[in-house]
Amino acid sequence: MGRVSANGGARPGTEDTPAETAPGPAPVPAPTDAEAEEPAIRDPRPSAPPPVVRNPGTPPAPAPPTATPLLTVDNLHVAFPTRGGPVAAVRGISLRLAPGECLAVVGESGSGKSVTARSLLGLAGPGAVVRADRMRFDGRDLTALRDRDWRAIRGRGIGMVLQDALVSLDPLRRVGAEVAEALRNHRIVERRDIPDRVRQLLDDARVPEPDVRARQYPHELSGGLRQRALIASAMAAGPPLLVADEPTTALDVTVQARILDLLAERKREGTAVLLISHDLAVVARLADRVAVMYGGVFVEEGRTEQVLADPAHPYTRELLAAVPRARTKGKRLSRTAGAAGAGPAAATAGSRDAGGGGCAYRPRCPVADARCAEVEPPSVPAASGAEVRCLRPEVLWPQRLSAESEPRAETSGQAEPGPPATRDRPAAGTAAGNPDGTGAAKAADTRETGESTPETAVARASGPKEVRAGAEPGGTTETAEATAARVVLEVSALRKTFPGPDGSRRTAVAGVSFRLHAGESLGVLGESGSGKTTVAQLVMGLVAPDDGDVTLMGQPWSARHERERRADRHRIQLVQQDPLSAFDPRWTVARIVGEALGAPGRVAVRRHRGRIAELLGRVGLDGSMLDRRPAQLSGGQRQRVAIARALAPEPDIIVCDEPVSALDVSIQAQILDVFADLRDALGVALLFISHDLGVIHHISDNVLVMRDGAVVERGSAHALFTSPREPYTQALLTALPMPG
Known part of the structure; x- marks a missing residue:
């Protein structure tokens, strides 16, 4: 079978993912003369996208009065067959999109956003049943398209940026060939002009050294560079509609700003953009309208300023409250317990059964009553002007959820499954027991000495205490303070180079040094390609440094052979950026975790099944996930499985390489709370x-800022974010978008 390309073709020799495959062809009416004029590219696959069946009897939504819609969708339903019966992923949504307009669809992982986007290109998935009253694009009826017609539209009419660049790009082809x-x-330019056009497209997508990158393979690029190459590929044919499914997920803020500027420029030139995102800051910057999706339906729709500045639906308010900000540091972000069956994933999954009546959001709604379990809520106007689905509008508006997050409550003993409630953590840069802020001054001084301090970690382990001025790491007495302050990881003058495609050596890490103390959270911040992931690989011992060394728990680490390191591997665990490429696609979640x-066999997995379910519960997944395979999980669910796997051996250190980059804001909030709770309860660094x-500001005690492989600034999170001294750090903060 072949991997489906959003540019209209299929790639032989690669394995399909569920959302990218399609069942066999179905007879449809012959194309009109206008349709026959569209260029058709022969597809080696004999299959066709799932048929789209008209669903009569539901009136279409009114068209916007300002412009003729480029895309019109009325009453779209998408369901997937399962052993327990059909599961409805999309349940009757309608939308309009005019040229030069951006509609953003936001919501949690599993809410139906990506299925909606893929349905517009005939790529809903294997066995998917797609029906709608009307689906029209640029005057063409999408419900009547044949396979060859879909191939003519993909890429040329509708371009798509998929969420997972490493999976979307062919690992056997160079980046230039992909673009x-x-x-x-689609015969956009003459064959002899293709290399120049590819170089221009990569440059437009802000890919540095486009000539060099075009000759590289996807695995040789950082996550951000792969995502930019994918964006260049989607824009290559100049489609009038761009469907962007999490287009900036893997991008740092400066590159994100450039990509958003590029999308905004295309929008001004008349390109319509359907933006699928969990990043409300990105939505605020680019979108004209916002549709908030939960359980396969739009629960709130309106102008961007209406929805983000004055949210009406409790779910929209929950999403906004989960965004990490300066005022949320040291406080809980999530409002939903992480125990199995009680998290957002369980609530969403439980609301998607075909034929299930009532409001999908009722298990989490603060104003739900008995009627909400029986009647599907209608769409009613809110005070802001947005449309909201709710059965109780008379009580909905007074029930404004606080935008401020609730502080952590006291706890004692070991952590139970799910995020345990703990005390407020002291703000980074402020020593516990020093309310006058002297700790902040001391933290700011660390930028002068280049050394991070253990005061915050000490405070977490022992409670408020007076911190001795000028104390060096490990210089306190042999008590709980010494345990918390001990150095668990030390990196000294690390250097690493890699061969480039032109034969030269390219420097990835240049003289990086730092210390990590027990219970401390050290953030590493920088643009894509700055060397952050290479530092993680060096620390984990996955690659050998050219120079410098790493010590773990006071013992040599990088200098040892892997056979010698194996006994201590459980002490340091990795949560990778791209879990789909890290997991064995043949294994179940139970076997992966x-x-x-130490139980990879099937018999051993059955013996440890209770412990595995408990680990999944810590990250908000229920036991129904145990027998699923990676391809059957959403991007956010896969990332949570990766975190559960890292927690399994009870490590002293967790190296987190973009652990929440693929998560929606509410699940991100839950995972950040899990990490904070683990630090508080177990002293994990x-x-x-x-x-x-x-995210870095919220979770970190101290921060390193990297650029071109080197650390250009370091200090406490509070001092660095409030008074950065390095122009590069200032530029990062300036480029940071904010929701609302």
Whole structure:
């Protein structure tokens, strides 16, 4: 079978994912003369997208009065067959999209956003049943398209940026060939002009050194560079509609800003954009209208300023409250318990059964009553002007959820499954027991000495205490303070180079040094390609440094052979950026997590099934996930499985390489709370790598800022975010978008 390309073709020799395959062809009416004039590219696959069946009897939504819609969708339903009966992923949504307009669809993982987007290209998935009253694009009826007609539209009429760049890009083809595919298939330029056009497209997508990158393979690029190459590929044929499914997920803030500027420029030139995103800051910057999706339906729709500035539906308010901000540091972000069956994933999954009546959001709604379990809520106007689905509008508006997050409550003893409630953590840069802020001054001084301090970790382990001025790491007395302050990881003058495609050596890491203390969270911040992930690989011992060394728990680490390191592997665990490429696609979730418990075999997995379910509960997944395979999970669910796997051997250090980059804001909030709880309860140290400034500020005690392989600034999170000294750090903060 072949991997489906959003540019109109299929790639032989690669394995399909569920959302990218399609069942066999179905007879449809012959194309009209206008349709026959569209260029058709022969597809080696004998299959066709799932048939779209008209669903009569439901009146279409009114068209916007300002412009003729480029895309019209009325009453779209998408269901998937399962052993327990059909599951409705999309349940009757309608939308309009005019040229030069951006509609953003936001919501949690599993809410139906990506299925909606893929249905517009005939790529809903294997066995999918797609029906709608009307689906029209640029005057063409999408319900009547044959396979060859879909191929003519994909890439040329509708371009798509998929969420997972490493899976979407062919690992056997160079990046330049990927971008050139749409140019060749749709005959956009002469063959001799394709290399120049590819170089221009990569440059437009802000890919540095486009000539060099075009000759590289996807695995040789960072996550951000792969995502930019995918965007260049989607824009190659100049489609009038761009469907962008999480287009900036893997991008740092400066590159994100450039990509959003590029999308905004295309929008001004008349390109319509359907933006699928969990990043409300991105939505605020680009979208004209917002549709908030939960359980396969739009629960709130309106102008961007209406929805984000004055949210009406409790779910919309929950999403906004989960965004990490300066005022949320040291406080809980999530409102939903992480125990199995009680998290957002369980609530969403439980609301998607075909034929299930009532409001999908009722298990989490603060104003739900008995009627909400029986009647599907209608759409009613809110005070802001947005449309909201609710049965109780008379009580909905007074029930404004606080935008401020609730502080952590006191707890004692070991952590139970799910995020345990703990005390407020002291703000980074402020020593516990020093309310006058002297700790902040001391933290700011660390930028001068280049050394992070353990005061915050000490405070977490022992409670408020007076911190001795000028104390060096490990210089306190042999008590709980010494345990918390001990150095668990030390990196000294690491250097690493890699061969480039032209034969030269390219420097990835240049003289990086730092210390990580027990219970500390050290954030590593920087643009894509700055060396962050290479530092993680060096720390994990996955690649050998050219120079410098790493010590773990006071013992040599990088200098040892892997056979010697194996006995201590459980002490340091990795949560990778791209879980789909890290997992064995043949294994179930139970086996993936069980391997980290030393139980990879099926019999051993059954014996540890209770412990594996408990680990899944910590990250908000229920036991129904145990027998699923990676391809059957959403992007956010896969990332949570990766975190559960890292927690399994009870490590001293977790290296987190973009651990929440693929998660929607509510699940991101839950996972950040899980990490914070693990630090508080178990003293686990975190090396937290991210391009998300809000996440780094929220989770980190101290921060390193990297550029071109080197650390250009370091200090406490509070001092660095409030008074950055390095112009590069200032530029990062300036580029940070904010929701609302």
